Amino acid sequence: MSLNTSKIDRITAILDTGPDPALMPIGRRIRTKVCDINNLDIPERSGGIYLIDIDLRDPRKVGRLREALYPRAADDVYIFAAGSRDHPSRVQAMNLGANHVINKPMDAVQIAKTLVSLCEMAPDGKSRPRGQRSPVLTTPTTGDRSPGSPYALAAEATAAAIPSVTAASEAIDDIFWAMQENFIPDMGLVTDASVTVLKALTTVPVDDWLTNVRIHHEGTYQHCLLATGVAAAFGKTGKIPVALRKQLAVAALLHDVGKSAVPRRILEKRNILTDGEMEIVRRHPVDGYEFLRKTTSIPDAILTAVRDHHELLDGSGYPAGRTAGDISPLTRVLTVCDIYAALTERRAYKPALPKETALKILHDMVERGKIDASALATLETSLKG
Ligand SMILES: [Fe+2]
Ligand SMILES: [Fe+2]
Structure with missing residues (x-):
């Protein structure tokens, strides 16, 4: 043939x-x-x-x-x-x-x-x-x-994938598969991938890394990879301790694992979600938290960040409506990285926003008391390098 x-x-x-x-x-x-x-x-x-x-x-x-x-x-x-x-x-x-x-x-x-x-x-x-x-x-x-x-x-x-993008996507693939199939995830893959991404972003410009992700991945994987790249770039600014940098990268890799329990037809729906569908989506932080709590021994700080990454400082977030005093510093940073990643990626129901527009939206959120001002300031610094 x-x-x-x-x-x-x-x-x-x-x-x-x-x-x-x-x-x-x-x-x-x-x-x-x-x-x-x-x-x-x-x-x-x-x-x-x-x-x-x-x-x-x-x-x-x-x-x-x-x-x-x-x-x-x-x-x-x-x-x-x-x-x-x-x-x-x-x-x-x-x-x-x-x-x-x-x-x-x-x-x-x-x-x-x-x-x-x-x-x-x-x-x-x-x-x-x-x-x-x-x-x-x-x-x-x-x-x-x-x-x-x-x-x-x-x-x-087939333009070459940056190796750290590939390592991170394999780790995400494994963790999503483990949750779907009720297996214990290989946390070694996750920690190795987070170290690889942190290292890569000391030499590769963050925009190049994020562009490479957009070329090679789609959907929820793309989102998790973008959030991880943004989080690793955040760590590079030197504004947070080394130990916290690693935790932040791991938390970003893991934060949406609960979405593996959300049907794809809902994740990729083009129209507004029904109340029932929204309720299913809003379960993902707790589902991910519970899965990781039962199957891994990752530090509580990371578990908490996974559970709370959609909480907002004014109490308008989900799943629990926690307010500023109950939201950890690691979670605040993860939330800012997560929202930036979500705004700048293309989804079935929306186009990708340019960097400047995404940052403007984040500044509006700071003004309305929803997200952490210093986390956003550090994010802006990190995106310049
Ligand atoms: Fe999420
Ligand atoms: Fe997310």
Whole structure:
């Protein structure tokens, strides 16, 4: 089988539910047909790329997929999505002839990286990812590489990730997985990653680090990484003791782990949340706190910061409506870093705000007695370096 970039002009996505937001950036550049596994209609059966994100443990869905996709056309490429530790589903994907298995939840960068690996794989298979059955592909010599082309999209996605960004994302991945599956998290990964990020930000400008995160990650992971980078930059100013710097970086990595219990449809909802949905979201600080309290021995100061990171000094925050006297210095700093990260990232329901606009909003919050003035002043200093 062979494939070159010019063939990546169309993708068929087969999904359990409605269109996945992860497909939107891809769909803007590559014609992407979205099919519901419950109502499959795949008329074109030659040389296609199929992106399959269904419940591979459901025999009825697997049966429907087999009916639609088999016998397989010579140039078909099957990319399946499965949980990174969901071994039964990964085995099922391989049984169904997966060329690649990418991790759930899918994101646009992951998909783009897979596409570029399909484009760039040499005929001798040297660049074939280990452990994956891959097609033999030709290195592209022709095809559209102009800005905005599928190739450019994929190449952009494979711009080198800063190693500390990767280390931190692996730590976040592990902790989110552990909470979802009720496992004990590997805190060694978290502390190592926090040290790596702190070290990296002594040489890498904070804006470069944050931009690298935005290129390589999306959604809640992106948010946690941005908050961690901002927190590490905060520590670099020298305005807080070394021990507190490490605690702040760890707290930032962990602060939203409770979101692993919030359904993705709520986290990525574009419209205003209902009261019921809001209540679910507002549980995440306590859920994260309880999970970490039961499964780790991290210091109380970090646990408290995780539980209280949405509390505001005037008592208008959640979950408990604590006021200034009950909110620790570490929590106050984490809250400022968290809000700045949230304002400057793109979410399903809002665009990213420029740095200046985000800082103006934070200053308004200081004036209204909601967040700590000295924490904001230090944050501003940290963002200059
Ligand atoms: Fe949060
Ligand atoms: Fe957050």
